[in-house]
Amino acid sequence: MSSTTGLLAYCRQGFEPELAAELTERAALAGFAGYARAQRNDGHVVFVCEQAQALDRALPWRELIFARQKLRLLAELRGIDPKDRITPILAALAGAGRYGDLWVEHPDSDSAKPLAGLARSFGNALRPALRKAGFLTEKDDARLPRLHVVFVQGDHLFLCVADARHSAPWPLGIPRLKLLPDAPSRSALKLEEAFLSLLDERQREALLKPGMTAADLGAAPGGWTWVLTRHHLRVTSVDNGPLREHVLATGLVEHLRADGFHW
Numbered sequence: 612m613s614s615t616t617g618l619l620a621y622c623r624q625g626f627e628p629e630l631a632a633e634l635t636e637r638a639a640l641a642g643f644a645g646y647a648r649a650q651r652n653d654g655h656v657v658f659v660c661e662q663a664q665a666l667d668r669a670l671p672w673r674e675l676i677f678a679r680q681k682l683r684l685l686a687e688l689r690g691i692d693p694k695d696r697i698t699p700i701l702a703a704l705a706g707a708g709r710y711g712d713l714w715v716e717h718p719d720s721d722s723a724k725p726l727a728g729l730a731r732s733f734g735n736a737l738r739p740a741l742r743k744a745g746f747l748t749e750k751d752d753a754r755l756p757r758l759h760v761v762f763v764q765g766d767h768l769f770l771c772v773a774d775a776r777h778s779a780p781w782p783l784g785i786p787r788l789k790l791l792p793d794a795p796s797r798s799a800l801k802l803e804e805a806f807l808s809l810l811d812e813r814q815r816e817a818l819l820k821p822g823m824t825a826a827d828l829g830a831a832p833g834g835w836t837w838v839l840t841r842h843h844l845r846v847t848s849v850d851n852g853p854l855r856e857h858v859l860a861t862g863l864v865e866h867l868r869a870d871g872f873h874w
């Protein structure tokens with residue numbers, strides 16, 4: 612077991628250098644010394660820092676641009692025996708408190724995605740063992756920290772902790788959004804995802820109030836406009852291209868065939 616302390620953050624595969632740079636800069640600005648450990652296409656970055664708890668509080672997940680999720684590192688376990696992964700985890704957790712939930716995950720990278728099945732079955736085995744050892748509540752309790760077990764290989768994992776109120780509420784940090792059949796384009800999902808990841812509930816309520824107005828520049832075929840109308844906003848949609856009929860039929864959309872740069 613290694614006593615690495617610091618943060619573990621997930622990112623979209625390929626953005627590890629950007630996330631590493633962001634964590635390094637944000638930590639330095641907040642007055643924390645540390646360094647990032649990252650490998651391109653690993654889908655995650657470790658930021659090693661001795662004052663992990665204070666750094667964790669100083670860098671709220673929502674304020675990070677490249678982090679899909681940000682966790683505080685408790686331990687890194689390498690070379691663990693695939694026949695018994697539970698014993699070293701219980702040993703590493705000794706004295707580390709009680710958790711209200713368990714998520715067993717893997718970074719969203721090509722190399723770690725095949726670990727999804729292991730993560731699922733291992734979670735089912737670990738949960739009762741954690742409860743028996745008193746580390747996990749019988750029922751999920753969002754007031755307590757959430758334990759994350761993050762597999763990067765079958766014999767290499769990180770133990771991490773997150774505060775449910777200050778971390779991404781989606782496993783792997785990825786909101787699972789379904790494209791509705793009447794969405795005019797797949798871009799609709801991008802705006803939905805941005806609203807979920809960039810704004811908290813209070814900000815969504817304040818910024819997406821029925822009756823407010825929005826401009827959508829380069830709007831055709833109308834994915835973003837459609838999302839905005841679903842929040843009951845009035846939208847000026849600027850594009851020389853056509854908008855889908857059902858988007859116009861909402862009665863909330865003014866379609867201007869104009870150049871968005873000069874509108």
Ligand SMILES: C[S@@+](CC[C@H](N)C(=O)[O-])C[C@H]1O[C@@H](n2cnc3c(N)ncnc32)[C@H](O)[C@@H]1O
Nearest residue numbers: 796798829830831832833834835850852870871
């Ligand atoms: C990728 S599509 C936009 C998709 C749209 N956001 C959605 O959610 O369905 C890009 C659009 O930008 C429009 N466009 C490109 N340059 C523009 C400009 N200068 N002014 C207005 N629209 C422009 C194109 O006509 C095209 O329809």
